[in-house]
Amino acid sequence: MPAGFSAADFLYILPELVLIGGAMLLLSLSVLVPRRDGLLLWTALATVAVTLVLVVRFFGLDVTAARGLLAIDSFAAFFKVIVLLSAALTLLMSAPYLRVEGIRVGEYYFLILCATVGMMFMASGVELITLFIGLETMAVSFYVLVGFLKPNPRSNEAAVKYFLLGGFSLGILLYGMSLIYGVTGTTSLAGIAAALRGQDTSLVLVLAVILVGAGMGFKIAAVPFHMWAPDVYEGAPTPVTAFLSVGSKAASFAMLLRIFVVGLPALAQEWSLLFYVLAVISMTVGNIAALTQSNLKRMLAYSSIAHVGYLLIGVVVRTERGVAAMLLYLGVYLFMQLGAFAIVTAQRRSDIIGDELKDLSGLSKRNPLAAFAMGFFMLSLGGIPPTAGFMGKMWLFGAAIDAGFIWLAVIAVANSALSIYYYIRVVVFMWINQEEPVGSPIVIGPAMKVALGVALLGTVVLGIYPQFLFEQAEVAARTLQGITAATVVGGQ
Amino acid sequence: MVETIVFYTLSALILGLGVAVITTPNTVHSVLFLVMNFLCVAVIYVVLEAEFLAVIQVLVYAGGIVVLYLFVVMLVNLKRDPEAHQDPRRLSLVGLALAGAVLLELAGIVVYSYSREPSAPVAxxxxxxxxxxxxxxxxxxxxxxxxxxxxxxxxxxxxxxxxxxxxxxxx
Incomplete structure (x- = not known):
């Protein structure tokens, strides 16, 4: 057995190394050249951009690196692109917000990049310990980021809640993993699948599935593990909320798919049923709770819980098409959710917090461009054609019907119809409600313009031409399935 | 046979101490029960021939983490019983006994791991x-x-x- 790593291994983890190096550089720069916020932002963005370029090159590969701990395949590359894009957009929308709130930017950018590193290991890990360490790195970064508004008691409360509940859920997840290890004697997902092949389902494993499902359910904020989400989303700095609702969810979905589809195909019946229930109650509870919210961030929190319900359809269906549709929807969700949060971030000015629904009144008069963008993101989140949200939902629900989950698709469609009410309400506030304008006029700086432009472009282009992304998603889904070789028989 | 008895005795102790941690009204007692809980877990590790884990368990959990717990508990001063202060000598004796127990356990682990026959290696x-x-x-x-x-x-x-x-x- 040769010791150490080969040169190829270093090549495969080069993107992560670049990101970690960039994070260290940021930390040093923030001490060596203080008060140069622009320089720090550019360093962070450049690091993410270089990492993105390096990651894209791995698309189409299908190898395991680092002694079978990491999979360098299209599935990992797909998710890494999603988390890197969401990190980049978060960085772009952060700068003016940080200035208003008086936040030190060096540590903030450092933690964003470190959270991204954790997410990338969650996307490519194929071994329980690696996945867990990645998850923990992401989670600890977020505990701190959520509490970054130190004078704000809501932010403190959010950080403490997220930390305590997060720690508790990680314990549950770890307990489930230890049961899996106890039964199979290995932490490698491929090894677990091999050890369970042809075995009878034992009660211990069912318990493990429930525990791991609960732990991951907390991370993606699926009902009934969603209690923390509205409070944390409301209290956290808005760009952090955006990153939390897109990046951390995408990475957790990658980890969830890997563990269950690759590692536990033997218990597919059990976990499929579990996620069926979670999907139905997530979308229903999320949408009903969102109807009555008057705070934009809380509303978007409940809306993101509902979207987790939709996304879980892909896990329940567990066909290649279902997983591909889910990946496509994650790509769409990235743009529309981050776009909506970019507008909420821009609403924060020196004299107003601006995250209440009524703060949007008359936005169409004051800043028509921002109002148009926000309206478009809302329509997309609601799934109205010709936006990307519609295309994503169509593929996703189509995949459910295709696999024989008719009722799941019916419930999802009914829920989408219900959700349109509260998305349209935002549009009504911006165009029809013409109360006296609150706060100083909104200024959208150049970085924010780029973020909004990218989000808007993504939402429009994917609405008209989703095939490109869907093809990539199919390639990615196929590499995931390829590891277990045709896991799936549709239907219930 | 002996190992089975030891294992189940320790498991019962760990569970019982865990229950004691969350049921005693006095926070300091609760943390001290936690120390005993951690020490029993360390003994289980020794029985399972994972000496490294046992040492780490004692050093990190029973040592470092619980000391931090105690610091926090004493700093925030969670409604301590006033009679806990009446006899400072008794408390110091408890502290001494606990320190001795930790030392004994560490010594036991070292002696055990050096004295025992190497078992058949697993795969x-x-x-x-x-x-x-x-x-x-x-x-x-x-x-x-x-x-x-x-x-x-x-x-x-x-x-x-x-x-x-x-x-x-x-x-």
Missing amino acids: AAAASPVQGNVEQIGWLLYTDYLIPFEVASVLLLVAMVGAIVLAKREL
Whole structure:
């Protein structure tokens, strides 16, 4: 057995190394050249951009690196692109917000990049310990980021809640993993699948599935593990909320798919049923709770819980098409959710917090461009054609019907119809409600313009031409399935 | 046979102490029950021939983490019983006894791990080029599990930066 790593291994983890190096550089720069916020932002963005370029090159590969701990395949590359894009957009929308709130930017950018590193290991890990360490790195970064508004008691409360509940859920997840290890004697997902092949389902494993499902359910904020989400989303700095609702969810979905589809195909019946229930109650509870919210961030929190319900359809269906549709929807969700949060971030000015629904009144008069963008993101989140949200939902629900989950698709469609009410309400506030304008006029700086432009472009282009992304998603889904070789028989 | 009895006795002790941790009204007692709980877990590790884990369990959990717990409990002064202060000598004796127990346990672990016959190596250990519990763990950490080991260092750095950012009044 040769010791150490080969040169190829270093090549495969080069993107992560670049990101970690960039994070260290940021930390040093923030001490060596203080008060140069622009320089720090550019360093962070450049690091993410270089990492993105390096990651894209791995698309189409299908190898395991680092002694079978990491999979360098299209599935990992797909998710890494999603988390890197969401990190980049978060960085772009952060700068003016940080200035208003008086936040030190060096540590903030450092933690964003470190959270991204954790997410990338969650996307490519194929071994329980690696996945867990990645998850923990992401989670600890977020505990701190959520509490970054130190004078704000809501932010403190959010950080403490997220930390305590997060720690508790990680314990549950770890307990489930230890049961899996106890039964199979290995932490490698491929090894677990091999050890369970042809075995009878034992009660211990069912318990493990429930525990791991609960732990991951907390991370993606699926009902009934969603209690923390509205409070944390409301209290956290808005760009952090955006990153939390897109990046951390995408990475957790990658980890969830890997563990269950690759590692536990033997218990597919059990976990499929579990996620069926979670999907139905997530979308229903999320949408009903969102109807009555008057705070934009809380509303978007409940809306993101509902979207987790939709996304879980892909896990329940567990066909290649279902997983591909889910990946496509994650790509769409990235743009529309981050776009909506970019507008909420821009609403924060020196004299107003601006995250209440009524703060949007008359936005169409004051800043028509921002109002148009926000309206478009809302329509997309609601799934109205010709936006990307519609295309994503169509593929996703189509995949459910295709696999024989008719009722799941019916419930999802009914829920989408219900959700349109509260998305349209935002549009009504911006165009029809013409109360006296609150706060100083909104200024959208150049970085924010780029973020909004990218989000808007993504939402429009994917609405008209989703095939490109869907093809990539199919390639990615196929590499995931390829590891277990045709896991799936549709239907219930 | 003996191992089974030891295992179940220890398990019962661990469960009982765990219940005691969350049921005693006095916070300091609760933390002390936690120490005993951790020590019993360490003994289980020794029985399972994982001496390295046992030492770590005593040093990190029973030692470091519980001391932090006690600091916090005493700093925030959670409605302590007034009679707990009446006899300071008794408390110091308890402290001495606990310290002695930890020392004894550590010594026991060391003696046990050096005196026992090497057991039949399990499959994974057989493939390893090094002998001994600690050596094998080190070997695994720096070869097969190098990636999570290194990522854990990033995790620790994040925790450190985070603690400073959150705790410092104004940077």
